[in-house]
Amino acid sequence: MPGVTIAEAADHVGLTADTLRYYEKDGLLLRPVPRDASGHRQYGEPDLRWIRLVTCLRATGMPIRDVRRYAALVRAGEGNEEERLALLHAHREEVLRRLAEVTAHLGAIDHKIGIYEHRLEELDRSA
Amino acid sequence: MPGVTIAEAADHVGLTADTLRYYEKDGLLLRPVPRDASGHRQYGEPDLRWIRLVTCLRATGMPIRDVRRYAALVRAGEGNEEERLALLHAHREEVLRRLAEVTAHLGAIDHKIGIYEHRLEELDRSA
DNA sequence: GGTTGACCTGGAGCGCACTCCAGGGGCGAC
DNA sequence: GTCGCCCCTGGAGTGCGCTCCAGGTCAACC
Numbered sequence: 255m256p257g258v259t260i261a262e263a264a265d266h267v268g269l270t271a272d273t274l275r276y277y278e279k280d281g282l283l284l285r286p287v288p289r290d291a292s293g294h295r296q297y298g299e300p301d302l303r304w305i306r307l308v309t310c311l312r313a314t315g316m317p318i319r320d321v322r323r324y325a326a327l328v329r330a331g332e333g334n335e336e337e338r339l340a341l342l343h344a345h346r347e348e349v350l351r352r353l354a355e356v357t358a359h360l361g362a363i364d365h366k367i368g369i370y371e372h373r374l375e376e377l378d379r380s381a
Numbered sequence: 382m383p384g385v386t387i388a389e390a391a392d393h394v395g396l397t398a399d400t401l402r403y404y405e406k407d408g409l410l411l412r413p414v415p416r417d418a419s420g421h422r423q424y425g426e427p428d429l430r431w432i433r434l435v436t437c438l439r440a441t442g443m444p445i446r447d448v449r450r451y452a453a454l455v456r457a458g459e460g461n462e463e464e465r466l467a468l469l470h471a472h473r474e475e476v477l478r479r480l481a482e483v484t485a486h487l488g489a490i491d492h493k494i495g496i497y498e499h500r501l502e503e504l505d506r507s508a
Numbered sequence: 509g510g511t512t513g514a515c516c517t518g519g520a521g522c523g524c525a526c527t528c529c530a531g532g533g534g535c536g537a538c
Numbered sequence: 539g540t541c542g543c544c545c546c547t548g549g550a551g552t553g554c555g556c557t558c559c560a561g562g563t564c565a566a567c568c
Contacts, residue, residue: 259544259545260544260545261544261545270526270527271544271545272526272527272528273525273526273527275546275547276525276526276527280525291534292533292534292535292545292546293533293534293545293546294534294544294545294546295545295546307489307493309486310486310489310490311490312525313482313483313486314483314486314487314490315483317524317525318524318525318526319524335497335500335501335504336501338497339494339497339498339501342490342493342494342497343494345490346487346490346491346494349483349487349490350487352483353480353483353484353487355440356440356441356442356476356480357480359436359437359440359441360441360473360476360477360480362434362437363437363438363441363469363472363473363476364473366434366469367466367469367470367473370462370465370466370469371466373462374462374463374466377462386514386515387514387515388514388515397556397557398514398515399556399557399558400555400556400557402516402517403555403556403557407555416516418564419515419516419563419564419565420515420516420563420564421514421515421516421564422515422516439555444554444555445554445555445556446554
């Protein structure tokens with residue numbers, strides 16, 4: 255048994271079967287997922303590993319089209335490592351930028367929360 | 382001059398005029414923005430302050446519908462502070478959850494970057 | 509008084525990332 | 539052999555959050 259079904263794969267990586275088919279059709283995977291005799295997909299460990307990396311990229315906000323570009327680079331084989339690295343670096347910078355932005359805005363919200371808490375305390379005391 | 386034009390307001394808060402109109406129509410603001418004699422919107426300082434808070438909420442990923450709920454609470458006036466606070470708290474928790482998730486996934490990507498950097502160094506040395 | 513430019517409205521359109529569906533095939537259990 | 543279940547495909551539909559557009563008003567400037 256060299257692979258798992260799409261339902262099992264979905265379960266392992268935390269996506270739905272529909273999403274896995276969509277990713278494959280959209281060129282996000284390194285190869286067409288192998289099939290068994292009746293045409294059902296059989297995900298091997300390498301497929302799952304790659305999909306887990308894809309979910310890391312997606313979960314950090316990389317757009318589908320960039321994942322596709324990255325997959326294309328890996329698919330093209332050795333020799334473009336600089337390009338892959340540049341893509342990952344650019345993404346990393348973008349993620350850090352967004353983390354900083356969210357953190358800053360969260361600070362403002364925390365401030366607001368503090369104000370409400372203070373106000374409610376006052377009400378409590380005066381009650 | 383008790384207010385600024387929509388273009389100026391958009392500029393101040395970092396949104397577009399279209400988005401400001403959309404927010405207003407969608408119930409994200411505390412009140413219909415006041416108009417001048419010819420029907421043009423005039424944003425006052427309170428409007429701008431509120432919109433800045435809205436952008437904080439949006440920038441941290443709060444869905445439009447939750448911003449609308451929050452706006453409705455504030456519009457309803459005093460007496461529902463606990464509810465507002467609960468909403469903000471829930472959002473805060475959600476943001477922290479997402480920050481942690483992104484940070485974790487970013488770690489995996491950093492690891493990948495490290496691998497490529499190492500590999501490229503090796504290539505350099507052997508060249 | 510004609511032109512320009514900013515604003516108005518209602519509503520259509522768009523990009524993204526899925527998500528769902530109809531219609532059909534294969535296979536093991538009873 | 540038929541029931542139930544999982545899988546297949548191509549394509550349509552969905553939700554979100556804007557973004558754009560046509561057609562019109564108004565004030566200012568030349």
